[in-house]
Amino acid sequence: MTDDARVELVGLTKAFPVRGGARPVLDNICLTVERGEFVSVIGPSGCGKSTAFSMLAGLDQPDSGTVTIGGEVVRPAGSGAAKCAYMPQKDLLFPWRTVLDNTTLGLEVQGVPRNRARDKAQELFPVFGLSGFEDARPRQLSGGMRQRAAMLRTVVQERPVLLLDEPFGALDSLTRTEMQTWLQQVWQRYRWTVLMITHDIREAVYLSDRVVVLSARPATVRREVKIDLPRPRELSVMTAPEFVDIEHDLLEVLHEESRRALAEQESGRP
Structure with a gap:
């Protein structure tokens, strides 16, 4: 893996037009993923996680801010070699x-x-x-x-960067666990730079070097948590006190943001 695998989002904003105005989705997102790092992104449903991934893939463009990989601004898909x-x-x-x-x-x-x-x-x-x-x-x-x-x-x-959008979300619990173990093994072998969206906090902690929590829409980076657990990780690590503490901390933050998102929907905000 070469230095062109470093990912950087700086001041990323995005809004989508709706009747009578615009719906803000991303609000000043700043995030860096180092070469060979495995980073998971979690957040309330609809907060803009997939929108940010679409920008990294060149499928959409931000209203403001920059998306770079290896120091080069990501160009629209089809305009050149994708990263x-x-x-x-x-x-x-x-x-x-x-x-x-x-x-x-x-x-x-x-x-x-x-x-x-x-x-x-x-x-x-x-x-x-x-x-x-x-x-x-x-x-x-x-x-x-x-x-x-x-x-x-x-x-x-x-390509130097892998974007995984809920790759195991459709699988049953046992198969999902098997796939998580397998993914960890092949990632350790190849050391790709990985950004993964997931709604499974345990999956995020088990697989990642770092977990990024996005807030309710319009999304900002609410918290970044370094997962300082030794690798390779056995399934038994999920019951270790350190793992449980991290999972509980992330769950509290995510539930708080989910409640805020629900409150804003009930208040009629776009």
């Missing part, structure tokens, strides 16, 4: 393509010849626990395997 690979909550695998051909889709869109793209993706199949399923169809995979295929499709693009 982020974006994985949404749904795996979005095409049912008519094999698993291997689904994982090469991002490379093919970039103009990589199909045979070369297949070779690059296939090299990662053992790491992602998908060996032997290259010719399978998505319907033949479990939910966890589909998510691994979707992440392989994201990672194989070799």
Whole structure:
């Protein structure tokens, strides 16, 4: 991983037009993610987490402020070489393509010849626990395997920053726990710079170097918490007093912001 993986949001603001005015979504967001760091972003529903990710991916532009990766301002998607690979909550695998051909889709869109793209993706199949399923169809995979295929499709693009938007939100509890353990293992192997949105505080603490809490809309950075727990982390760490204290602290802040968001909705504020 090179220095072009450092992420910086400075003074980020964004509002969306609504009838009779505008709805502020982001308010002076400032955030830095260092190269190779794993940072989770939590906050009340609708506070603007995905909006900020869209700006990092070049899918939207801020009203003011800057979004930079490796010191370069992020340009609109399609205007040049992207530095982020974006994985949404749904795996979005095409049912008519094999698993291997689904994982090469991002490379093919970039103009990589199909045979070369297949070779690059296939090299990662053992790491992602998908060996032997290259010719399978998505319907033949479990939910966890589909998510691994979707992440392989994201990672194989070799972009310096990974944006994970609720990557395990649709999975059952057991599969989600297995995927969290697996993600920690592969992240420690490759040390990608990762920004992850999640509503699961325990997941955020377990996986992250740092957790950023956004306030109710319009979002500001309410708190940043460094997760100073040794790695690799076993599942048993979730019952350690240090882990429980961090989880409780984050839960209190998040509940406070959620109550504020609800109060503002009931008062009729946009």
